[in-house]
Amino acid sequence: MLIVGDGIIGLATAIAIARAGGSCRILGRITPGAASAASAGLLAPSIGNAEPGFRAFMSASRDRYPAWLRWLAERTGIEVTLDRSGIIELGPNEIASQRAGVERLDAAALEKLEPALTSHPGAALYRDDGYVDNVRLLDALREAARCEWSIDVVEGRVAAIQPGIDSCTATMEDGRTQHGRAVVLAAGAWIALLVGAPRPVPVEPVRGQMLRLQGAPLSHAVSTGDVYLVPRGESTLVGSTLERVGFDSSTTSAALDRLRLAAVAAVPSLRDAPVQGAWAGLRPMTPDARPIIGRDPDLPSVLYACGHGKNGILLAPLTGECVASLIAGSAPPVDITAFGIQRFG
Numbered sequence: 001m002l003i004v005g006d007g008i009i010g011l012a013t014a015i016a017i018a019r020a021g022g023s024c025r026i027l028g029r030i031t032p033g034a035a036s037a038a039s040a041g042l043l044a045p046s047i048g049n050a051e052p053g054f055r056a057f058m059s060a061s062r063d064r065y066p067a068w069l070r071w072l073a074e075r076t077g078i079e080v081t082l083d084r085s086g087i088i089e090l091g092p093n094e095i096a097s098q099r100a101g102v103e104r105l106d107a108a109a110l111e112k113l114e115p116a117l118t119s120h121p122g123a124a125l126y127r128d129d130g131y132v133d134n135v136r137l138l139d140a141l142r143e144a145a146r147c148e149w150s151i152d153v154v155e156g157r158v159a160a161i162q163p164g165i166d167s168c169t170a171t172m173e174d175g176r177t178q179h180g181r182a183v184v185l186a187a188g189a190w191i192a193l194l195v196g197a198p199r200p201v202p203v204e205p206v207r208g209q210m211l212r213l214q215g216a217p218l219s220h221a222v223s224t225g226d227v228y229l230v231p232r233g234e235s236t237l238v239g240s241t242l243e244r245v246g247f248d249s250s251t252t253s254a255a256l257d258r259l260r261l262a263a264v265a266a267v268p269s270l271r272d273a274p275v276q277g278a279w280a281g282l283r284p285m286t287p288d289a290r291p292i293i294g295r296d297p298d299l300p301s302v303l304y305a306c307g308h309g310k311n312g313i314l315l316a317p318l319t320g321e322c323v324a325s326l327i328a329g330s331a332p333p334v335d336i337t338a339f340g341i342q343r344f345g
Ligand SMILES: Cc1cc2nc3c(=O)[nH]c(=O)nc-3n(C[C@H](O)[C@H](O)[C@H](O)COP(=O)(O)OP(=O)(O)OC[C@H]3O[C@@H](n4cnc5c(N)ncnc54)[C@H](O)[C@@H]3O)c2cc1C
Pocket: 004, 005, 006, 007, 008, 009, 010, 027, 028, 029, 030, 031, 033, 034, 035, 036, 037, 038, 039, 040, 041, 042, 043, 156, 157, 158, 159, 186, 187, 188, 189, 190, 191, 194, 207, 208, 209, 210, 239, 240, 280, 281, 282, 283, 284, 305, 306, 307, 308, 309, 310, 311, 312, 313, 314, 315
């Protein structure tokens, strides 16, 4: 089994395959703009307007996190911070208040919970959501892949694949070839550039810029509508932009200034906070903002695990499990028909 891509989706898939008793080879090289390390690590199925089936899938993946991280810690000794004290979304939101696990906060309750925020008439607290340290999580996943005898990691980029009915060859950019019974396409925002896929994969890069400010005045992740703020150790992550600029993963001072202004509007004590870092990543976005997970309908040796857009950290554990089930010939733990590539015609 070959896996093209070494981000969180490729790694989570490899580990799920190994846990199910299979073996695989990850082919990948980190490219500037790779999304997984650039992310804010929010586990936020409750935010946004996802339709109920997709929201249920996101919630199921979020709920796998505690056991997943425990398994990784036992395997690697790397403890990954997981916070599930809830995410606060500012603003009265009638639709949100009808969802499970949501608590309405009036101005007084909000001030008590997060005194550093400017006063606000109301907010929603999504009690079951939270955030994970995605950088440490990547370290743990890479270490788990390294330790697992049934996972082979080959450093390098794949130039093209030649899939057949029951096998696949991948040609690396340096000319080496790799063979497997099948191939999982998990190359993030770059997936559409891969030569030899059985059909066009409608995934495009959408840049997100992030800022890291010194100081951690909040105890919850907060979404203000303009930005989100996520505690990360002794600092606060501020994100993010949504920009269609191709594969350009540079930052711009205009966007970083806007992020900072919006952060200070929500948390005035961040006004003089030193900037500890700024970066950008490329989200792999599909036209309907849902991932592509499943086998190619015409060439069963090709499986898709891509297009996770704004939610790939959240969706990694369940995506891995679903792809591993398909490879093992068993039914995925949840219905993934809605994520098939055939929906794009
Ligand atoms: C600023 C920002 C904030 C975000 N915040 C959140 C968040 O809070 N919560 C959340 O759930 N998600 C968030 N996301 C989205 C999440 O980061 C992505 O959905 C997820 O990381 C996608 O993972 P991936 O493995 O598909 O892609 P990537 O992490 O981009 O990994 C793909 C890998 O494949 C490699 N590759 C590419 N082409 C080839 C090739 N031809 N051969 C071999 N290897 C190849 C790349 O170099 C890369 O290493 C955010 C994204 C951004 C940019």
